[in-house]
Amino acid sequence: MRKLAEKAGVSYEQLKKINQGKTQSTNAEDALRIAAALGISLESFMAGEFEGTPTIAIAGKVGAGASVPVFDAYAKGDGPQVICPPGLSPSGVVAVEVEGDSMEPVYSAGDLLFYSRNGHDSVPSDVIGHRCVCEDEEGMGWVKQVKAGDEPGLFHLISLNPGANNIWNTRLKWAARVRLHWPSDLARRL
Template sequence: MEQTFKDALARALKETKRSLRSVCLKAGVSYDQMKSLMQGKSASTNIDDGIKIAAAFGVSIEDFFAGVFDRQPSVAVAGRVGAGAHVDLVDAYAKGDGMYHVACPPQLKPHGVVAVEVEGDSMLPLHRPGSVLFYTRAAAEGVPVEAINAPCVCEDVDGRAWLKVVKIGSQEGTFSLLSLNPDSDNMHGVRLKWAAPVLLALSPEYVVRVGD
């Protein structure tokens, strides 16, 4: 008999000894809806809520159905960022794919978080080559208010990825990108596809690859 989402959730609650209410609160889904599901008053839930519930247990939806709850959450490293090298980041973060995966730092929740690897010495002394920077994007396009005046992973309209401090530009719709390395050039009048503040940076010695 094929396992239902209700079966998987019941097993997850039993094995992790967590309450349904606490899981729903962390996942940001309706407790009443999940309670109705567990009581058999509704047959199933939508896929988005299912993924959120799985993420609240720190696992993918596949591991959730497989009953794997002790695997360390991981984050996809979507590409490399350095002195203007092209990095394809647009689709990788949404699918959870990437060059490789790293263990999610305990300070972060893995859902919606993606990472890039620092390449070259353009970010010294703050970030060494091989460091991994974590960020999350609230939307696929645009520069949110919280990105202004903050170190960000960003992509310009020409498809180049940068790690820069983002400032409002002198012309409407443009930005100034300030280098973290005092020996690197600043950029002005740049049009950005998107920018996302860096949430956390790990030096190479603290980066733990998973699944290799």
């Protein structure tokens, strides 16, 4: 509730009173701020419908040319949230923010990528040849096209930007196909 009060820019004590039913009213400006912070309409807020829109946690950043330590920067579900894109179930889905330009023109810095991991420590065969979010053995997070390496257990991480470097014959802890890409200007963060 403190996070919501801070995000909405309203008094924690006022929000607490509303939540506990100790007050039935708030000023219109605070009501609008709280509704916006919850990602719901003012009408839904005033009607007491606080369920709002489903959200997905942003786990952190993933490197597209930039070297980014593994992106599980927050406890599960504790990081920033983004409104779940239409047609995508929020269950088991994670989002990461792109950092770097090696995947231009398809993915740009600030864009969000949504993925689901089937196994915690695996590179399933169905990811080969596809754009994936992955973690290498040094704990760096990447978004690249994953191709089979020169030996079993090794992979090539291919950049789409012809001016960017590829990563050859590296070991991966896991890889998951990108399920959905949202350009940064379309994502509604909470």
